[in-house]
Amino acid sequence: MKYAxxxxxxxxxxxxxxxxxxxxxGQEITASGHYQSGQPLMPVATxxxxxxxxxxxxxxxxPFAxxxxxxxxxxxxxxxxxNEAIRIASEIPPARVGSIEIRPLRELDVES
Incomplete structure (x- = not known):
């Protein structure tokens, strides 16, 4: 399953x-096969x-709020x-000074 x-x-x-x-x-989790994509964002002032x-x-x-x-x-x-997503997220360096929200991705239901 994919997680953001x-x-x-x-x-x-x-x-x-x-x-x-x-x-x-990023290189470490790419080598393990877990990395799909990622990117830092510009400061909130932008x-x-x-x-x-x-x-x-x-x-x-x-920002919104x-x-x-x-x-x-x-x-x-x-x-x-x-559980595996939590383990991976716990190793993301900014988790030491901020927080990492883990959210499963969902597919759009285009069949309805």
Whole structure:
């Protein structure tokens, strides 16, 4: 099953994690066959939020919600089950200063 591992944290704390360490971890889980995709995100100040309500488009600078922790990036992994996904996510370097949300991916039901 595929899981998204969403990396959250305070941008200042996340900046203390070296990019080389994250790249090395990416290589490690690629070699193990778990890595599907992943990418860090630009800082939250570059975010734009789009909403459509009653047919009207609203564009707001910044993220959807004001929080202390921001979405910083993601890893898309392949894991046997949630337990294996938890083990893999626990080794993602930013987990030491932020949090990793694990969410299974779902396929769109286009047959209905």
């Amino acid at each position: 591992c969403l990396v959250y944290g305070d941008e200042g704390a996340l900046a203390t994690i070296n990019d080389r360490e994250c790249a090395a971890y 975010a734009t939020t789009v909403r459509v309500r009653q047919g009207k488009v609203s564009v707001t600078d910044g 004001e929080t202390r922790e921001q979405l910083a990036g993601f890893y898309l992994i392949e894991a046997r089950d949630l």
